[in-house]
Structure formats: structure tokens, C-alpha cells
Amino acid sequence: MAEREFGVVKWFSGEKGFGFIARDNVDQDVFVHYTAINVEGFRTLREGQRVAFEVFVDDKGPKAQNVEIVD
Structure with a gap:
């Protein structure tokens, strides 16, 4: 199981998904797709929102999974 990381949403397009x-302690941003967001209803994020997530790396680079909004 991947270790949980924390960070801030740099930008998110609800239109593009x-x-x-x-990321808090890593100098490389991580891609997030709307299907990785764990919320009820419409899956979207806002710029500046604090989140917790796991990172998986594929041939295109790091991707966030199991994204949760941190209040």
C-alpha cells in the first residue's frame, strides 16, 4: 500500500476532469483525475484546497489516487 501524502490543489478543471x-515535501506535482477523488456526488476539486492522497507512478509519471479533501 502506498504512503499517504499531503498537498494543495494547484489547479483543477471540472470541465476536463x-x-x-x-505535493508538500516533493518538488514534483502529481496528476489527479476526477475518478481518483473520494467524495459523494460531483467529483471536483478547487484551487488551493488541501488534500491527502496516495501516489502511483506509471509510464506518464506520478498520479494521485484515493484523494480526500482535508479540512
């Missing part, structure tokens, strides 16, 4: 998260 994806965006990027600036």
Missing part, C-alpha cells in the same frame, strides 16, 4: 496537486 483533471488537474494537478502540488
Whole structure:
């Protein structure tokens, strides 16, 4: 199981269904797709929102999974 990381939403397009998260302790942003967001209803994020997530790396780079909004 991947370790939980924290970060801030850099930008997210509800129209396109994806965006990027600036990670707290890593200098590389992580891609986030709306299907990785764990919320009820419409899955979207807002710029500046604090989130917790797991990171998986594929051939295109790091991707966030199991994204949860941190209040």
C-alpha cells in the first residue's frame, strides 16, 4: 500500500476532469483525475484546497489516487 501524502490543489478543471496537486515535501506535482477523488456526488476539486492522497507512478509519471479533501 502506498504512503499517504499531503498537498494543495494547484489547479483543477471540472470541465476536463483533471488537474494537478502540488505535493508538500516533493518538488514534483502529481496528476489527479476526477475518478481518483473520494467524495459523494460531483467529483471536483478547487484551487488551493488541501488534500491527502496516495501516489502511483506509471509510464506518464506520478498520479494521485484515493484523494480526500482535508479540512
